[in-house]
Amino acid sequence: MRWLIFALLFCSCLPAQQATIAGLEIRGLAIDAVTRQPMAGVHITLRAGSALGIEREDAETYGAISRPDGRFSIAELKPGVYYLVAQHNGYVQLPGKNPASATITLKPGELVQDVTVGLTQHAVIIGHVLDEYGDPVRYVQVSAEAVVPGNVRSFGNMGARTDERGQFRIPLAPGKYYVNALADSRPQTAMGSPEIRSDGAVPPVYAATYYPAAASGDQATAIELAPGQSTSGIDIHLVPKRGVTVRGRVTGMQAGTVPSAYIMVSPVGSSPGYFGFIRPYFAEPDGTFAIAGLTPGKYRLIARLPVADGPDMQSASVEVDAESDESNVVLALAHGETLAGTVEFEGESAKPGVSGKLSVRLNPEIQFGGNKGADVGDDGTFHADGIFPGKLHVSVMPLPENAYVKSIKAGAAEAQEGLVDLSRGVAGAEIHITLSRKGGRVEGKVLGEDGQPFAGAALVMLSEAAKLTDAVDDKGVKMLESGEKFSYAGLHPGKYRIMAVEPGQFMGGLQAPEALKALLAHAEEIEIHEGDRIAKDLKIIAAESASAKQ
Secondary structure (H helix, E strand, O other), X not given: OHHHHHHHHHOOOOOEOOOOEOOOOEEEEEEEOOOOOEXXXXXXXXXXXXXXXXXXXXXXXXXXXXXXXXXXXXXXXXXXXXXXXEEOOOEEEOOOOOHHHHEEEEOOOOOEOOEEEEEEEOEEEEXXXXXXOOXXXXXXXXXXXXXXXXXXXXXXXXXEEOOOOOEEEEEEOOEEEEEEEEOOOOXXXXXXXXXXXXXXXXXXXXXXXXXXXXOOHHHOOOEEEOOOOEEOOOOEEOOEOOOEEEEEEEEOOOOOOOOOOEEEEEEOOOOOOOOOOXXXXXXXXXXXXXXXXXXXXXXXXXXXXXXXXXXXXXXXXXXXXXXXXXXXXXXXXXXXXXXXXXXXXXXXXXXXXXXXXXXXXXXXXXXXXXXXEEEOOOOOEEEEEEEOOEEEEEEEEOOOOOOEEEEEEEOOEEOEOOEEEEOOOOOOOXXXXXXXXOOEEEEEOEEOOOOOEOOOOEEEEEEEOOOHHHHOOOOOEEEEOOOOOEEEEEEOOEEEEEXXXXXXXXXXXXXXXXXXXXXXXXXXXXXXXXXXXXXXXXXXEOHHHHHHHO
């Protein structure tokens, strides 16, 4: 959800021009930002909400196409906050010098500025991925990374796969990039199954390789692209690496089971739910498996067995330190079990089911087979079926106003940040969830640099001080219209950072975790105790001030 909130930061960058518009109408001019010539056929979209894509339920979208003279107009607009996106084949909209113009606030009867929308021809990187012998490698994922995160706008997927000639072509916004290739080293048959080798040959293993032949971004050569530039000859020579093999057995399935159990591999440290390889590894009919072609490192393995006439079976995840070949890994299949638990409000004798329905959500740390949940009964108990061993993120929804989850315990062990460890099994385990209605509350308004209520749209961000970017999600980000107050409720005790900025001033910078972390490091810190109600007005942080602090 966090990446959905921040995705449109790249889209709404308008250098403003001095002009007058009567009523709730926007008139503008679309131009080529390099030649300054008018552009016809530019699709202009004006969306109610903000540059962050935080839209209200009744949000409306308006559109127009620029005429041969580049002019466009959008009339009959309702009062509110809008952001503008301009699209044209072969072009990309770049951040302007006045990022505050990213959002437009329209008030009844107010005169607003005309806008000039500048688009720039996109650039293209063309190259090949080659192996250690200089031969082309097909189906390799090639990605472009901005040298300075947030300084360029996302364009398409910023990546491509090589074709049968080993060639890739990536359209990008003008800027400076590192380019890297990540090859799946496993040899495959025509049907996509792992290739069986009996001659002792070892399949090649390639590390992620940056242009031209670097193992890390620190050693990579950056490629700078000008508007409309097509840069070819960007050939990446894959770096061969020592491969390791992980062997083991899947237990709990009958010999000759069809289909066989399959195993997914996830590098330790990757995002929860993300598996590093697209295709699964299949166990032999007797349960044995050999996973070759891995680069040295730590991995999580988990096995699953589809069952035609019943629920699927699954193993707990097993972590393997595969710095060298690893053997005797056991993945024990088991049926999902029932997890029981209770939910109560601290200091209340009445059970939560009496006053309103609650639901407990159980999300596996490694997403493999879907999330589970259960409704809380009138007696405060719940029972969730089909739970496999592993680590689960536990949450309760919908929480009553100003309530928060005070503690989660699995037996005598208290969960840290809502993560319950049931790796040793589900049977017999019981979860106890304690809620409190005394959550902290912070509310106030946003002020301009003159100390008066800020006249434009504002973005307020609240983050736990210890987590910084990890806690900035849809609940921590609030988009305010001019004069609107902000309010956060149901906050658990602790230290937080809070700040207010103009929504367009950082553009893609908020998309980059490190840029956001640096920004929040300069936010004001507040401490919240249980039951606190804090009135806190925030002074808007100007773009120049934020840049100086960073």
